[in-house]
Amino acid sequence: MTPSQQKQFFDENGYLVVKDLLDPDDLVELRSMADKVLDGELRPEGRDGTSPREDFMIQWEPGVKDEPCLPRRQKIRVVFHLCHTHPSFWKHATRSEILDVVENLLGPDIKLYTDQMFVKPARHGSEVPFHQDSGYWTPLDPPNLLSCWLALDEATVENGCVHVLPGTHKQLLPHHAFEGPQSWGLLPHELDTSVEVPVELPARGAMFHHSCLVHRSFANRSGRGRRGLVSIYLPSTLRFVRPWNFEYGWKLLRGKEFPGCV
16 A cells, blocks of 8 residues: 555554565564563663663463463563663664654654563463553543554464554543453443454554543464564654653653643
8 A cells, every 4th residue: 555545544444564575584583582571581671870670560460470380471461661772673663664754643653652562372371351441541631652663573363463443533532441361341231242353464564543432452372472563653743631751751742842732
């Protein structure tokens, strides 16, 4: 698709797939860094003169986190804020291949929020219920952020790829509190699940999706892991409707800042 066709598809559906976003060599490098994070061989680095953390911010798989016989990488559900704590992941979040698509979809004034690596380990990866990302990011108005979900491994229906409800990105729905690691979400009977689409991706492919797009993923009971590295962006024209003291700040990557905005 041409950039204008990509923009039209995104505006209508709330997501866009780019199947060959990264060069193969870049994928090899990124996979190597992800492996080191998951195995505990790579540690965060200090920034702005601060002392580095002992480890990255990690959410563990609740069903297996205390299993002594499982390797560390099989027990991790999500790793947060890699781009703010290690230069290799900052390099990825700010690469032109991503920002060119973000600019086409969001506009020229781009800020970075953060990143998250969703691990979905083989046989143990837990489900993620229906939700909209902006259900978690309510201090920002309007709810108009963009995530780049990059497949470090092939993402298929069998190993828990993301499923989306196209066209649901045009309003933010009321969310419910859930028990478990995914604390906020939507109930299936409130949604038209007949339009649900599984977004299968080859390794080094990506899905860009709007922060109000309803999506979910199922548990991974297959023998293949499914890692996705998600970088999150927003227009620098968004405003805070209440304080949000994000410790890493909001980094301008392209364009300009605006008074009174993020």
